[in-house]
Amino acid sequence: MNLTSSKHDMDFLRTLTVLYAEDDEEVREALAHYLRRRFAKVEVATNGREGLAAFKAQPADVVITDIKMPEMDGLEMAKAIKALAADVPVIVITAYNEIDYFVRAIEIGVDRYVKKPVNPEELIDAIGKGTQTRFQERELERANRQLLESMQHTIAALARAIEMRDPYTDGHQKRVSQLAVEIAKDLGLSEQQITGIRLGGLIHDIGKISVPLELLTTPRKLTATEFDLIKIHARAGGDILGDIQFPWPIAQMVVQHHERLDGSGYPAGLKGEDILPEAKIIMVADVTEAMSAHRPYRAALGPDKAIQELRAGRGIMYDADAVDACLRVLERGDFTL
Ligand SMILES: [Fe+2]
Ligand SMILES: [Fe+2]
Numbered sequence: 001m002n003l004t005s006s007k008h009d010m011d012f013l014r015t016l017t018v019l020y021a022e023d024d025e026e027v028r029e030a031l032a033h034y035l036r037r038r039f040a041k042v043e044v045a046t047n048g049r050e051g052l053a054a055f056k057a058q059p060a061d062v063v064i065t066d067i068k069m070p071e072m073d074g075l076e077m078a079k080a081i082k083a084l085a086a087d088v089p090v091i092v093i094t095a096y097n098e099i100d101y102f103v104r105a106i107e108i109g110v111d112r113y114v115k116k117p118v119n120p121e122e123l124i125d126a127i128g129k130g131t132q133t134r135f136q137e138r139e140l141e142r143a144n145r146q147l148l149e150s151m152q153h154t155i156a157a158l159a160r161a162i163e164m165r166d167p168y169t170d171g172h173q174k175r176v177s178q179l180a181v182e183i184a185k186d187l188g189l190s191e192q193q194i195t196g197i198r199l200g201g202l203i204h205d206i207g208k209i210s211v212p213l214e215l216l217t218t219p220r221k222l223t224a225t226e227f228d229l230i231k232i233h234a235r236a237g238g239d240i241l242g243d244i245q246f247p248w249p250i251a252q253m254v255v256q257h258h259e260r261l262d263g264s265g266y267p268a269g270l271k272g273e274d275i276l277p278e279a280k281i282i283m284v285a286d287v288t289e290a291m292s293a294h295r296p297y298r299a300a301l302g303p304d305k306a307i308q309e310l311r312a313g314r315g316i317m318y319d320a321d322a323v324d325a326c327l328r329v330l331e332r333g334d335f336t337l
Contacts, residue, residue: 009128010038012135017041018127019060021051021077022093023069027118034120035064048072052080061134062127063090067101075101079108089130093118151246152199159202162209166216172289177201179326180285182334186325187281196248197278203250204257204282207237221298234258235267253278257286260317280319284310284326287318292337303330303337 018039022028023046035042043060045051049072051065063081065074078090089111094101105113112126128135159173180201184194208216211233215226222230238255256279259265261272265283291306307327314323329335 009135012138013038013124013128013131015040016061016131017043019043019045019051019055019063021045021048021065021069021074023047023066031118031120038124048074048077051077055081055084059085059088061088062131063088064093064123064127065090066093075104075108075110078110082109089127091123091126091130148247155199155203155250158206162203162206165213166208172293173202173205176204176282176285176289179289179329179335180282182329183281183285183322183325186329187321192248193278196250196253197281199248200250200253200278201282201285203237203241204254204286205233205237206240206254207233207235209240210236231258231266249276249278252276253282257282259283261319262316264317281322284318284322288326288337306337
């Protein structure tokens with residue numbers, strides 16, 4: 001593959017910074033002029049010592065160097081730069097009669113050679129090849145980022161779908177997600193886990209789509225049988241999401257958000273360590289938000305009642321660390337009930 005052939009690759013080269021060392025002023029000015037039109041930044045040096053100092057001050061993405069230069073030759077500079085940053089590609093410009101230098105160059109780990117007089121296209125090609133790994137890494141990162149973004153958008157769309165159908169819990173999932181994220185941050189969870197919790201929280205009640213709407217909106221207290229029907233939503237949520245391969249355990253978070261540490265929850269009656277840490281956090285956020293908010297069948301119980309419930313269930317039904325973190329979050333005002 002010729003890396004310099006496609007427009008995209010040229011765009012990539014345009015993001016790179018170059019350090020170019022050459023003692024011959026005429027050659028240096030001409031090539032630097034050419035390079036400046038193709039790269040983000042081109043730093044020039046008139047000898048190896050200058051080049052090394054420039055690299056130390058501001059490491060370049062690519063180093064291009066002549067060999068024979070006063071004060072410090074190109075290979076000595078290359079060696080020092082490789083010791084500082086082994087993965088920075090170094091391209092050496094050589095003349096045929098500099099063949100003795102090749103052994104040294106190989107030892108140093110010089111990446112590519114371009115013959116004198118320099119054919120600029122050949123040089124660009126060498127830079128393209130020298131930076132291929134970095135180019136592929138950036139492409140992979142970009143693809144991953146896109147994938148994560150589309151997953152997040154898909155989850156947000158699912159969240160909107162459930163909230164459009166059931167206006168009484170409108171905003172509930174969003175608020176549970178926000179509170180759960182604050183709890184997770186307080187507990188010092190990783191960025192990756194926090195993202196998972198944010199997304200899991202956003203759709204934790206997605207299974208309510210399978211519950212008759214009258215039950216979700218009825219303005220009276222539910223019978224035990226009706227309440228059993230509502231309970232289906234936890235398992236149903238897991239079924240809806242089960243086959244999607246998210247980089248986070250979203251389906252388990254959703255299925256487990258009504259489990260309780262003492263096994264009194266549903267759908268599986270899981271206990272303690274069998275419950276996912278993320279689900280333990282979402283459950284605390286869910287209980288807190290649900291109790292303090294208005295429901296069709298009852299008025300809001302208020303923040304005090306929610307906090308009372310958390311304290312009473314701490315370490316029994318709800319994870320003690322998650323409860324403590326939730327209380328700290330509320331105390332600090334990072335989330336308002
Ligand atoms: Fe729920
Ligand atoms: Fe909920």
